[in-house]
Amino acid sequence: MADPEPQDPAAAELQLHEDEEIIEVLELSDTEPDADDLANEMEDVDFADEGEGAEHEDWETEDEGVEEGMDALDDSEVTFSSHTASVFCVSLDPQESELAVTGGEDDKAFVWRISDGELLFECTGHKDSVTCAVFSHDSSMVATGDMSGLIKVWKVDSKQEIWSFEVADLEWMEWHPCAHVLLAGTADGNSWMWKVPSGECKTFQGPSCPATCGRVLPDGKKAVVGYEDGTVRIWDLKQGNSLHVLKGQDGHRGPLTCVASNKDGSLLLTGSVDCDTKLVNSATGKVLGVFRTESNVSHASPREAGEPESNSVESLGFCSILPLAAVGYLDGTLAIYDLSTQSLRHRCQHESGIVQLLWEENSAVIYTCSLDGAVRLWDARSGKMISEYRGHAAEILDFAVNKDASVVVTASGDQKAKVFCVQRPDR
Numbered sequence: 126m127a128d129p130e131p132q133d134p135a136a137a138e139l140q141l142h143e144d145e146e147i148i149e150v151l152e153l154s155d156t157e158p159d160a161d162d163l164a165n166e167m168e169d170v171d172f173a174d175e176g177e178g179a180e181h182e183d184w185e186t187e188d189e190g191v192e193e194g195m196d197a198l199d200d201s202e203v204t205f206s207s208h209t210a211s212v213f214c215v216s217l218d219p220q221e222s223e224l225a226v227t228g229g230e231d232d233k234a235f236v237w238r239i240s241d242g243e244l245l246f247e248c249t250g251h252k253d254s255v256t257c258a259v260f261s262h263d264s265s266m267v268a269t270g271d272m273s274g275l276i277k278v279w280k281v282d283s284k285q286e287i288w289s290f291e292v293a294d295l296e297w298m299e300w301h302p303c304a305h306v307l308l309a310g311t312a313d314g315n316s317w318m319w320k321v322p323s324g325e326c327k328t329f330q331g332p333s334c335p336a337t338c339g340r341v342l343p344d345g346k347k348a349v350v351g352y353e354d355g356t357v358r359i360w361d362l363k364q365g366n367s368l369h370v371l372k373g374q375d376g377h378r379g380p381l382t383c384v385a386s387n388k389d390g391s392l393l394l395t396g397s398v399d400c401d402t403k404l405v406n407s408a409t410g411k412v413l414g415v416f417r418t419e420s421n422v423s424h425a426s427p428r429e430a431g432e433p434e435s436n437s438v439e440s441l442g443f444c445s446i447l448p449l450a451a452v453g454y455l456d457g458t459l460a461i462y463d464l465s466t467q468s469l470r471h472r473c474q475h476e477s478g479i480v481q482l483l484w485e486e487n488s489a490v491i492y493t494c495s496l497d498g499a500v501r502l503w504d505a506r507s508g509k510m511i512s513e514y515r516g517h518a519a520e521i522l523d524f525a526v527n528k529d530a531s532v533v534v535t536a537s538g539d540q541k542a543k544v545f546c547v548q549r550p551d552r
Contacts, residue, residue, distance in 0.1 A: 170318070170363050172325030199516035201535075201543035203242045207235050212536035213256050214523045218264035222527035224281070225534050226267050227542045228255025234269040236281065239527075239534055239544045246284040251275060257298035261305055266321065268307055270298045276309060278321050288322040297339050308348060310336030316350050318362060329360050329367070337381050342390035342407060349393055349407070351381025357395050357403075359410060369410025377401060379437075387443040392464075394450060396438030402452045404464065414467040416452060416460070440481045444489055449505050451491050453479030459493055461505050471508025475501070480521055485530045492533065494521035500533050500545060514545045 210230035217239070218224040224245065228234040234248035234255045248258075248269045257270035266287070270276040274292040279285065294312035301308065310316045314331040316339060334353040341348045347368065348360045355377035359369040377397035385394045386407065393405040402416040440453040448464040457475035459482065462468065477496040484491055489505040498517035503510055519538035526533050531548035 170327055171365065172318075172320060172327045199543075200514040201516040201545050203239060203544035204516075205235070205237055205242045205542040205544075206540070207237070207244055207247075208233060208540050208542070210540055211519075211522065211538040212540065212542050213254060214258050215525050215534050215536040215542055216259040216267075217525045217527055217534060218260045218267075218281075219262060219528065220264035222529070222532065224260070224264070225525070225542065225544075226258040226260065226269070227536055228258040228269055228271075229536075229540075230254045232271065234258050236267060236279070236284075239532060242544070245281075246279075248277060248279055248286075250277060250286070250289075257295060257309075259298065259300055261300045261321075262302055266300075266305060268298060268300065268321075270295045270309065274311060276307070278307065288319075288324060290317075290319060290324070290326075292317055294335075296335050296337050299339065299341055301341055301345055302343060303345050308339065308341060310339045310350055312336075314352065316348070316360065327362075327365060329358075329365060331358060332356060335380075338384050340384045340386060342386050343388065344390050347390070347407065349384050349386065349395075351377075351384050351395055351397075353380040355379055355381065355397065355399070357381065357384070357405070359393075359407060371395075371403075371405065371410060371412065375403075375410075375412050377403070382438055383440055385442045388445045392443065394441045394443065394452075396441045396452065398437040400436050400438060400454070402438055402441060402450075404450070404467070414464075416462055416467070416469075439479050442482060442484050442491075444484050444505060445487055447489055447505070449489065451482055451484065451505065453482040453493060455479070457495065459491065459503065461491070461503075461508060471505070473503055473508055473510065477520075481524060483524070483526050485526065486528065488530070490530070492524070492526055494524045494535060496520040498537065498539075500524060500535060500547075502547065512547070514547065516543050516545070517541065 208229040212227050212229040214228045216226050225239050226236045232251045236245045251271040253271040253273040255271050260267050266278050268278045274295050276290050278288040280287050292311045296310045298309040305321045307321050308318045312335040314333050316329040316336050318327045332354050336350050337353050339350040351357050357371040358367045361368050377399050379397045379399035381397050383396040393407050395403045403412050404414040436456045439455050443450050450462045452460045455478040459473040461471040463470045475495050479493050479495050482493045491503045493501050500514040502512045517537040517539050521535050521537050523536040533545045533547050535543050
């Protein structure tokens, strides 16, 4: 392992107090936060050194709804083919959107250039499926995590590993929006937070069930985490305590699948296998509304009598320019809601299940990827499909959109990652 890199300014003023390392804090103003100030908000967190073993678990992709040789048509500009099994995750570097990192069932992760698919380096050493791979806010680091709980961080310019840690089976992983601080949720119910590469650690102990999804809020001070028992917790990252716990009627009746926040972090969306989506005030923890499936989800395909129907909320998100939210379901429904009236505005039906959706930044365009291997763009104002891009021979398992919304990069069960140019003159 390479020698640790110098600490970034966000984690510079470290003071030792016996066995605890305390980092001083700069308070945020009430005005639009400055990125440097947000980074410094992580300074007063009490980190402690902790370690934990990991259990091994395999993740097999489902072939349901996927046909061999699904699409002869290939709309992509670049195909990345270094993986030898399903590609589970993809992330783009947020600064220049020039690099992608992908992780797969082959226990490998690669950093590569999206303009031509050239491999920059392999993130070596994983021994289980790499299900999380993401760039830091400044694109200088990339973190890769496998299902068994081995997490590694790499310096992009030197292509060297600078930090690693092992936890219980990994459920999700995300960088802090403004500091070299990494967060993750594990199958034992814990959420973790580390300073990288120094390695100071803090844990947030949830219920004794998997922390299935999580998101750091835009202010960098709080995180929302969803759990398998249907509860949701809003954590204070500085103090380490839960500010709000949503359970019982306020929680969900099944495991959480996804959480999201709006641009300023004041509103949250939580989604579950119970097919409910809840709108939550992050400051008070109060549920403002519930979007229920019986009023918004059509039955995309007829089922045999007595056959149980399988459906769940798979992805959700807020529009940044209009009071709209989008929810994607496993049955192929994309539901667009008006937040001001909490009513269904449009229902956009896919032929197969939606895996993920993303809103285009500063517009009312929604991107979806689905089990039929296609990427689609939708106009949330009209509910009409703008365009469709194909090229994969299996389901798309993850995708990312670059910052100027000109490129989509996909990860698929066909062992490929692809780059699609989606910018159109009329858009």
